[in-house]
Amino acid sequence: MSAFEKLLQHSEKVSHFSHLSAICGWDQAAMMPAGGAEARAAAMAELSVHIHNLKTQPQLGEWFNDADNETLNVEQQATLREMKRDWQQANVLPQALVEAQSLAGSRCEHAWRTQRTENDWAGFEKNWAEVVKLSQEEAQIRAEATGLSPYDAMLEIYEPGTSSASLDIVFDDVKGWLPDLIDQALEKQASESFIAPSGHYPAAQQKALGQDVMKLLQFDFNHGRLDESVHPFCGGVPSDVRITTRYRDDEFVQSLMGIVHETGHARYEQGLPKHLAGSAAGEARSMGIHESQSLFFEMQLGRSSAFIAQLASLCVHHFSGHDAALFAVDNLQKIYTRIKKDFIRVDADELTYPAHVILRYEIERDLINGVISHNDVPELWDTKMQQYLGLSTAGNFRDGCMQDIHWTDGAFGYFPSYTLGAMYAAQFMASMRDTVDVEAAVRRADLTPVFSWLQDNLWSKGSLLTTDELVKQATGEVLNARHFKAHLQQRYL
Amino acid sequence: MSAFEKLLQHSEKVSHFSHLSAICGWDQAAMMPAGGAEARAAAMAELSVHIHNLKTQPQLGEWFNDADNETLNVEQQATLREMKRDWQQANVLPQALVEAQSLAGSRCEHAWRTQRTENDWAGFEKNWAEVVKLSQEEAQIRAEATGLSPYDAMLEIYEPGTSSASLDIVFDDVKGWLPDLIDQALEKQASESFIAPSGHYPAAQQKALGQDVMKLLQFDFNHGRLDESVHPFCGGVPSDVRITTRYRDDEFVQSLMGIVHETGHARYEQGLPKHLAGSAAGEARSMGIHESQSLFFEMQLGRSSAFIAQLASLCVHHFSGHDAALFAVDNLQKIYTRIKKDFIRVDADELTYPAHVILRYEIERDLINGVISHNDVPELWDTKMQQYLGLSTAGNFRDGCMQDIHWTDGAFGYFPSYTLGAMYAAQFMASMRDTVDVEAAVRRADLTPVFSWLQDNLWSKGSLLTTDELVKQATGEVLNARHFKAHLQQRYL
Numbered sequence: 001m002s003a004f005e006k007l008l009q010h011s012e013k014v015s016h017f018s019h020l021s022a023i024c025g026w027d028q029a030a031m032m033p034a035g036g037a038e039a040r041a042a043a044m045a046e047l048s049v050h051i052h053n054l055k056t057q058p059q060l061g062e063w064f065n066d067a068d069n070e071t072l073n074v075e076q077q078a079t080l081r082e083m084k085r086d087w088q089q090a091n092v093l094p095q096a097l098v099e100a101q102s103l104a105g106s107r108c109e110h111a112w113r114t115q116r117t118e119n120d121w122a123g124f125e126k127n128w129a130e131v132v133k134l135s136q137e138e139a140q141i142r143a144e145a146t147g148l149s150p151y152d153a154m155l156e157i158y159e160p161g162t163s164s165a166s167l168d169i170v171f172d173d174v175k176g177w178l179p180d181l182i183d184q185a186l187e188k189q190a191s192e193s194f195i196a197p198s199g200h201y202p203a204a205q206q207k208a209l210g211q212d213v214m215k216l217l218q219f220d221f222n223h224g225r226l227d228e229s230v231h232p233f234c235g236g237v238p239s240d241v242r243i244t245t246r247y248r249d250d251e252f253v254q255s256l257m258g259i260v261h262e263t264g265h266a267r268y269e270q271g272l273p274k275h276l277a278g279s280a281a282g283e284a285r286s287m288g289i290h291e292s293q294s295l296f297f298e299m300q301l302g303r304s305s306a307f308i309a310q311l312a313s314l315c316v317h318h319f320s321g322h323d324a325a326l327f328a329v330d331n332l333q334k335i336y337t338r339i340k341k342d343f344i345r346v347d348a349d350e351l352t353y354p355a356h357v358i359l360r361y362e363i364e365r366d367l368i369n370g371v372i373s374h375n376d377v378p379e380l381w382d383t384k385m386q387q388y389l390g391l392s393t394a395g396n397f398r399d400g401c402m403q404d405i406h407w408t409d410g411a412f413g414y415f416p417s418y419t420l421g422a423m424y425a426a427q428f429m430a431s432m433r434d435t436v437d438v439e440a441a442v443r444r445a446d447l448t449p450v451f452s453w454l455q456d457n458l459w460s461k462g463s464l465l466t467t468d469e470l471v472k473q474a475t476g477e478v479l480n481a482r483h484f485k486a487h488l489q490q491r492y493l
Numbered sequence: 494m495s496a497f498e499k500l501l502q503h504s505e506k507v508s509h510f511s512h513l514s515a516i517c518g519w520d521q522a523a524m525m526p527a528g529g530a531e532a533r534a535a536a537m538a539e540l541s542v543h544i545h546n547l548k549t550q551p552q553l554g555e556w557f558n559d560a561d562n563e564t565l566n567v568e569q570q571a572t573l574r575e576m577k578r579d580w581q582q583a584n585v586l587p588q589a590l591v592e593a594q595s596l597a598g599s600r601c602e603h604a605w606r607t608q609r610t611e612n613d614w615a616g617f618e619k620n621w622a623e624v625v626k627l628s629q630e631e632a633q634i635r636a637e638a639t640g641l642s643p644y645d646a647m648l649e650i651y652e653p654g655t656s657s658a659s660l661d662i663v664f665d666d667v668k669g670w671l672p673d674l675i676d677q678a679l680e681k682q683a684s685e686s687f688i689a690p691s692g693h694y695p696a697a698q699q700k701a702l703g704q705d706v707m708k709l710l711q712f713d714f715n716h717g718r719l720d721e722s723v724h725p726f727c728g729g730v731p732s733d734v735r736i737t738t739r740y741r742d743d744e745f746v747q748s749l750m751g752i753v754h755e756t757g758h759a760r761y762e763q764g765l766p767k768h769l770a771g772s773a774a775g776e777a778r779s780m781g782i783h784e785s786q787s788l789f790f791e792m793q794l795g796r797s798s799a800f801i802a803q804l805a806s807l808c809v810h811h812f813s814g815h816d817a818a819l820f821a822v823d824n825l826q827k828i829y830t831r832i833k834k835d836f837i838r839v840d841a842d843e844l845t846y847p848a849h850v851i852l853r854y855e856i857e858r859d860l861i862n863g864v865i866s867h868n869d870v871p872e873l874w875d876t877k878m879q880q881y882l883g884l885s886t887a888g889n890f891r892d893g894c895m896q897d898i899h900w901t902d903g904a905f906g907y908f909p910s911y912t913l914g915a916m917y918a919a920q921f922m923a924s925m926r927d928t929v930d931v932e933a934a935v936r937r938a939d940l941t942p943v944f945s946w947l948q949d950n951l952w953s954k955g956s957l958l959t960t961d962e963l964v965k966q967a968t969g970e971v972l973n974a975r976h977f978k979a980h981l982q983q984r985y986l
Contacts, residue, residue: 020513
């Protein structure tokens with residue numbers, strides 16, 4: 001057996017355990033009663049250790065060395081590259097640091113859950129200092145291993161191939177036009193009126209509606225499910241993708257579009273190359289590309305007027321007895337494109353969202369590169385919020401720098417993925433329109449040409465190409481924020 | 494760290510992986526879409542291999558030797574005994590035999606699913622010959638390791654401490670009075686009439702009813718769930734017990750009592766000693782004792798007139814609009830105690846069930862001990878069915894020796910557990926009545942004294958005692974079929 005084949009076999013073994021982890025993780029969030037938590041946490045921790053042990057077995061280094069000298073075809077070379085990337089990520093950090101981070105992160109996140117409610121920056125800062133310090137150490141080690149700057153080495157975890165130099169250029173461009181665009185859109189919407197949902201929308205009806213929307217989006221129910229959890233997510237494995245949502249009795253708007261979003265993630269997973277299942281090359285390309293699919297579904301497709309018309313008729317069908325004016329296409333469209341300058345990222349609309357991300361990106365970049373201290377963050381946050389969205393968070397830590405979970409356990413480098421995803425989504429739509437009449441497909445409720453384009457150009461590629469290669473092959477150019485700007489202008493002006 | 498402590502730690506590690514296996518196994522039956530089956534099977538197989546590898550690590554032998562010389566208290570001694578039993582079970586068979594059995598069993602079971610429908614004994618017999626041969630080999634190896642007869646060595650897997658010599662005595666006694674009792678009961682029921690369920694019983698209403706019954710039975714929903722699967726079962730882990738049922742739209746009777754049955758299994762699991770979780774001593778004592786709890790719930794409690802009265806009022810509440818006469822206590826009682834001589838074990842009533850089990854026991858005992866050949870089975874089945882239930886299965890393999898799944902993959906030695914469970918359940922009830930007014934507790938819908946007795950005498954003991962010790966401490970005597978006979982006479986004559 002060649003070294004490459006040994007690596008493949010080993011990778012498949014690891015993926016079997018990851019499968020169990022994904023299903024039990026989904027169960028934890030969607031099914032498990034509270035009393036099962038402690039024993040489950042212990043079982044999951046044991047599994048994590050086992051997976052880590054598999055990924056750090058000493059013979060792998062030799063196999064990678066040997067495989068480098070073996071004759072491999074293009075697909076095998078890409079597979080080897082991705083397996084190696086995965087292996088390097090698992091082996092680059094000393095075990096003591098990983099354990100210290102896990103401990104500090106758990107402590108900080110756990111305390112944050114009450115500290116945030118209490119607006120307790122002083123309490124939070126004590127735990128967070130350690131998390132930041134350990135993340136800086138991590139970034140330093142990763143920097144030395146890769147020859148990148150500390151923050152770029154962190155970006156590499158989530159967005160391989162993306163640098164802060166390129167993000168600076170793209171985000172500076174966005175900062176140049178976004179605040180004006182937001183103001184113009186707000187002015188336009190100021191005079192608009194619409195009917196908001198009121199009354200009672202039973203969860204069972206919302207679920208049936210959601211399943212119909214998933215069918216319209218050609219979600220494969222033979223390879224997946226829809227369930228409920230407090231924090232909606234897309235989990236499971238490509239052959240069995242589990243998406244979740246959360247229903248509120250008093251409205252259906254959020255849950256419905258949440259399902260569209262998660263279905264985007266899900267279809268990417270369902271469309272990954274089956275012949276590469278179990279190897280890193282068969283996995284999703286990056287967090288940003290993953291998010292590009294959920295946002296393609298949610299923002300590019302989901303909030304288009306043709307799609308809103310489909311949603312409207314499904315709503316009428318499932319919520320009979322409600323005011324028909326609520327489900328008028330124009331009314332639903334207004335609800336789904338309403339914008340507002342506000343504090344909270346997770347509640348932000350499509351237009352203000354990039355401001356939230358760019359703010360976080362600039363702060364975490366400088367924090368990880370050691371340019372600023374963790375104690376500078378609240379003031380910087382306030383300054384940038386005023387600059388980008390005209391809101392002050394002075395003294396309001398809860399709705400400012402303490403609002404997100406990401407930083408509490410050291411996930412620095414993740415935030416840019418959200419806006420990269422939004423940009424890629426706009427670029428994919430622009431390119432798709434060259435060959436596909438998207439609106440006509442949506443109007444006849446057969447989106448097959450849309451999904452064929454995504455399947456052929458993106459989903460089927462797994463991680464065989466780098467992000468730049470993938471985007472260039474699909475759209476003729478690498479990331480170009482112009483498409484995102486054009487999309488926003490077209491929708492909001 | 495002492496050898497005993499090392500063994501405990503290792504046992505806990507194994508139990509973490511078993512936890513994942515239990516949850517993913519439940520998911521497979523209750524949640525997984527069909528398309529997820531292949532990847533799941535591969536992941537579960539990898540996990541099985543891993544668990545087997547852990548259980549057969551060479552250093553365990555040394556640790557067991559060392560632990561034998563360590564000073565242990567009574568509970569630790571019992572824990573060591575059970576860990577050793579588990580270890581011996583995992584190590585006694587050569588890997589080649591285990592693999593051959595797995596292959597032959599899968600092939601036989603898979604083909605059986607169509608062969609049974611087609612009444613194809615000739616086809617079945619070809620695959621089954623290999624399964625029987627390999628099981629005979631297994632029994633021989635187990636016999637040599639334990640000094641028992643081949644069949645007794647198989648019994649040891651499911652019912653440690655039980656011998657065919659003792660089963661022969663108990664079952665011969667049952668055979669002496671059961672056929673007459675069945676005939677007398679049938680004669681009595683011949684003149685009775687009752688109203689059968691008709692109309693429509695929506696699954697959602699049946700589920701709500703089932704959950705109410707589970708509450709009455711003090712199922713801990715903080716440590717468990719109720720879901721649906723094709724074959725109802727009790728799975729999960731003690732901190733998170735998953736029971737399932739199957740709803741039919743046209744009746745509620747089977748599912749409702751099925752839930753009572755599985756709740757018995759579940760409460761045993763939920764009541765196991767928490768301080769021993771993760772070691773073999775903290776697990777259920779045996780299959781027979783497990784079944785004694787489900788049958789205590791289903792037969793001793795569930796079919797008593799006091800409990801039927803509780804079910805009746807819950808049915809009236811959940812199925813409003815149906816004919817009230819159906820839910821009259823006397824009518825429900827007749828439905829739930831109706832007996833019939835019939836071919837199929839899984840559909841059999843309480844009174845005829847032991848005949849089905851004894852028939853299987855006698856055949857599998859002689860088959861595994863090499864007294865008969867697998868080709869003798871159809872004729873023997875026919876003879877015994879005529880003898881015990883007055884029915885002929887000549888030429889009817891489908892409803893005869895091909896009806897059960899157990900033998901298709903070599904689970905010889907399991908069948909006696911069902912009737913042992915029924916007998917233990919009757920004995921526990923008789924003993925409980927000495928100190929607990931069971932009927933009064935059920936009538937006031939607070940079964941706490943019943944469950945306290947079970948908790949104190951059975952559930953909290955895990956596997957600390959042998960079955961004989963457990964039963965003797967709880968009831969003052971070892972297994973005594975007299976209580977079962979008295980119970981059946983009291984109910985059916």
